[in-house]
Amino acid sequence: MxxxxxxxxxxxxxxxxxxxxxxxxxxxxxxxxxxxxxxxxxxxxxxxxxxxxxxxxxxxxxxxxxxxxxxxxxxxxxxxxxxxxxxxxxxxxxxxLQGADAKTIFSMTDTLVLAIPPATWNKDKCTRCIKQLNLARSCHQDMSVLMIVDEVKSLSAQAMINRFFEKVPGLRFIFIPPNSSLLLSNLYKAIFSKPVIDLECQEQAHEMPTGLPD
Known part of the structure; x- marks a missing residue:
């Protein structure tokens, strides 16, 4: 299971x-x-x-x-x-991601997907999220963690992505533009098919920021 x-x-x-x-x-x-x-x-x-x-x-x-x-x-x-x-x-x-139930949920989770638009985040929210992601890993060392990124061109988005990449070992990213018809198809493949580091939308390819794995 x-x-x-x-x-x-x-x-x-x-x-x-x-x-x-x-x-x-x-x-x-x-x-x-x-x-x-x-x-x-x-x-x-x-x-x-x-x-x-x-x-x-x-x-x-x-x-x-x-x-x-x-x-x-x-x-x-x-x-x-x-x-x-x-x-x-x-x-x-x-x-x-946080809450009294989170630690118990993490201990049972094989794959964790974070699907919250980075545009809604600030520095404090990122810090709390990184802390919770590392808590998740401490509860389940083999947990796969995947973050959906819907914007990668702005300096703020690149800084945020690089910060997560540096602070959360093994974190994977999937870039899919907002409202893309391929979001769920690509996300399904990223979770249940072959392992990926980043998976770009076929409709609109973009260069991922410096600091992400090749």
């Missing part, structure tokens, strides 16, 4: 997100897939609460007519272990 965790600002438990689409594609390839989504609104409501009983997760079997059912975090952790003999893949979706 493989566990893929996608960190994306679009996660809300409802929309057809990157994680949902990847899970569907795996299911269409003949694999048994479980999708676990953290509900953004409930997560924000409960983040300062000492109570951990809130059902802030949705679990969905990627099958026709399957209905999502709510889980609290303790149930989610148990579901992942019980599912090892039932599913080929578990896809976990979270809106943020």
């Amino acid at each position: 493989s566990v893929l965790t996608v960190i994306t600002h679009e996660a809300d438990g409802n929309a057809r997100t990157i994680a949902t689409t990847l899970a569907l594609r795996r299911a269409n390839a003949g694999r048994n897939v479980l999708l676990l989504q953290q509900q953004k609104a409930l997560k924000q409501a409960n983040q300062y609460s000492k109570e951990k009983q809130g059902e802030e997760w949705l679990a969905t079997e990627m099958k026709d007519a399957a209905r999502p059912h709510p889980l609290c975090f303790g149930e989610l952790f148990n579901a992942c272990h019980v599912s090892a003999n039932t599913y080929h893949d578990i896809v976990i979706e979270m809106p943020k």
Whole structure:
């Protein structure tokens, strides 16, 4: 069984997100897939609460007519272990890299995908993210970490990418322009096919910044 965790600002438990689409594609390839989504609104409501009983997760079997059912975090952790003999893949979706649940999720994750546009980041956010990525690696040394980059030409984007590359060993990048029709196709190949360092969109090739691996 493989566990893929996608960190994306679009996660809300409802929309057809990157994680949902990847899970569907795996299911269409003949694999048994479980999708676990953290509900953004409930997560924000409960983040300062000492109570951990809130059902802030949705679990969905990627099958026709399957209905999502709510889980609290303790149930989610148990579901992942019980599912090892039932599913080929578990896809976990979270809106943020940090949080009380993150360390436990990292310990179960084989591949971590960070899908938050760099344009929304600042220096402090980068520092926190780098700290969390290194925490993820400390929880699971063999974890593969892939970051989606949608802009590489500006000096700020190049500085950010180089900083991540220097501070997070083994971090891989995939460059795909925003709104590209090839985003999910290329991302799927980067995760589930052959290993890549950078994967440029066929529609519009760009030179990656200095400091990224060849």
